[in-house]
Amino acid sequence: MGKKALFYVAVLSAFIATLICAPICRAADPIKLGACEPLSGTFKDIGDRYLEGVQYAAKVINEQGGLLGRKVEVIPIDTELKPDVATRKATKLILKDNVKYFCGGTGSSVGGAMSVLAEKNNALMLSYGMAAASLTGAKCSRNFFRACLNTDTQSYALAMWVAKSGYTKVLGIVQDYSFGHEAMAAFIKKVKELNPSVNIVGELYHKAGEKDFAPYISQIINSGAEVVWTPNWGNDLTLLIKQGKNLGMKAKIASYYLNDEYLIESVGDDSAIIGNVTAESYMLTIPTEKNKEFIQGFYKDKGYYPSWLRGKAYTATMFWAEAVKKAGKDDVEAVIKAWEGLTYEGPAGTYYMRPCDHQAQVPVWVAEMVKESKFFKHAFVGVPNMIAAKDIEITCEETGCKMK
8 A cells, every 4th residue: 555545544544533532522521610709819718718619529529420421620710809800701711611600609799790691601600609689589590590598598597596586786787789788688677577676776888898897896886786787708707806806895796607717716716706696508517417428528638627618619519510410411501400499418408499580498507606616626606506498488579580
């Protein structure tokens, strides 16, 4: 056979090999999940921990054979907590790398922008912490799912505690953006409904990333509040507690996010923590067997505990994976349909994805902060009590969601 014939045989062989390999190679490509978090700046510690939860879930999924026989690849996206930055980077991944799935937990404004982007580009956005109720309410989208509490349900849980506690003077302090405003409105509505004798002695709003809480603390003290209710998170909550203690604030704090060991360590004074109350969808102290198994596996892998954000992100990512498995194919429309009405049993109990608004119905856990903890040497969350999802449910009609 001549050189020219050999050349054509080689070319033909390569072409046939490509045809055979193409579907196999495509099947072997990873399913990519873009994790939208602030990985720089003031709230970097929040973004880092959420990302760790997503990455650990991907590791567990991959060790169990992956999704649809393919690996899950997590792509970190530093949003800088800016909606325009998040959507610009996500758009690039959609167009260049065919990324279809995104997740995130920090910043409802980022979540809103990503929801719009996902709808326009036939992608899917999952939230495990962006809590503004409007994201599954008036601003709901078929392409947005939330697998955690929202401002309504989390506020309702703490309102239930306040209403039953016997305290009558309550002040709310929140970050001055959609998340804070929606949380405040939900809390006041529910606490007055449950116990009309509760007097809201103040509503305070401050910028996210506030450095000086002294003026607000003065107002709290002067109001005579027995309980300070707040959905603040990150450094805003740390400084409120720390500066409040230094300035003599005596009111008990009822907060969304007190079960944060970073916050407790940075406050540096257990007396400022003990006795306060928190409510969340995930806590290390949740007494389920699945949670014990999750904690054991994570600790063995990392050498530290999957507290708070890590647990929330892990659970939500695993829920997403169940939807992909049920869909049976890597197709956004199929995953949307598969996720609607799906139930998932995770470390924090049973999650159900409501079809009408894509708001997961999840239990909420309420606990008092205690001195002794088997997880840390400082004060931490005590054993919580569960409030069933049905007890804090907001009906689809009430949410204002009109799914397109």
